[in-house]
Amino acid sequence: MTTALAAGVPRAEGLLLRPFRPEDGPALVEIHRDPVLRRYVRNRVTDPGGAARWLAAEDRGRAEGGRYSFAVLEQGALVGQVVLKRGAPGSAASEVGYWTAAAARGRGVAPRALAALTAWASETFAADGLVRLDLFHEGDNAASCRVAEKAGYPFEAYVPAAPPHYPLDGHWHSRPAGSAGAAG
Template sequence: MNATVLLDAPATPTAPALLLRPWRADDVAELVEAYRDSALRRWALAPIETERDGLAWVRAQEEARAAGVRLGFAVVEASFGAEPQRLAGGVVLKELAPGSPSAEVGYWTAARARGRGVAPRALETLTTWALDSFRADGLERLELLHQADNVASCRVAEKCGYVFERILPATPPAFPLDGHLHVRGRS
């Protein structure tokens, strides 16, 4: 997979445009800061506590992208002039395999960017791109999983046209609660 894929989500009347781009080492400080948020840590499988953790995580994203099995994107707010881009969250396309009809998506939003439509805009951008870009490889359906008590993720899924399919039983310790499976196919 080409590491230079950049995706844009347009601005809204109340929020700046978003850029989805591959993770890079200079994201680490903002990544560590984002993971200090207790709400984000509650849903994260692997907390990022130090710059060393953050750099290892970014390197793992780069390796997975190079292998074509996981395409993670930093979601940054578009900048103007000399103003730096600010990390607003992340989205990922995972479980990607040539010939497989399905893959999985995930997302998170930094605390400072919540309430401005970051997750739905980023997820919709990733979804449209993935279903279009991997059609020739057989991709027909995207799956979105979240814990049953993650009401915000449920709302994002529904806003983006991911239909609730079924409840998934808990699988502790990684998934201590039942989950929801939402799906979206080609329209």
């Protein structure tokens, strides 16, 4: 992997994906007021200080090469996040994640952004040994299951709960890096 490749950004039709910026803080606070989002995210943003800490952690993850988080914008507004959790250099598998703001749900934003992240990760990290992308979500999150399948991540198995961080059973979706998948 080269730094130039890791610095690139995924491309999705009708969306702009880019690293988060400090000016995204107020939108993060507003988006995280949504009770559905709060139900499924572990790192909640509740105030400007929390937004600053969240943004700093995302920047650190990118600088350390283990977490590539992208703001998803539609018509200039922050509507979501997609993230690649790379882990150790040379790892065969990486994890992807995402969330979508309440106002953007149901319009195909998450599947398009996830498909773009998948293509970017596959291209960017192929030479570094990436061969599989995994996606996990809580078992009661049917919307996330639909997003995964639309973005080409078929269901693999049930994952048992592991409280306190994972209080409910979950789903594991996976796909080979570089494989084609639909988004819509």
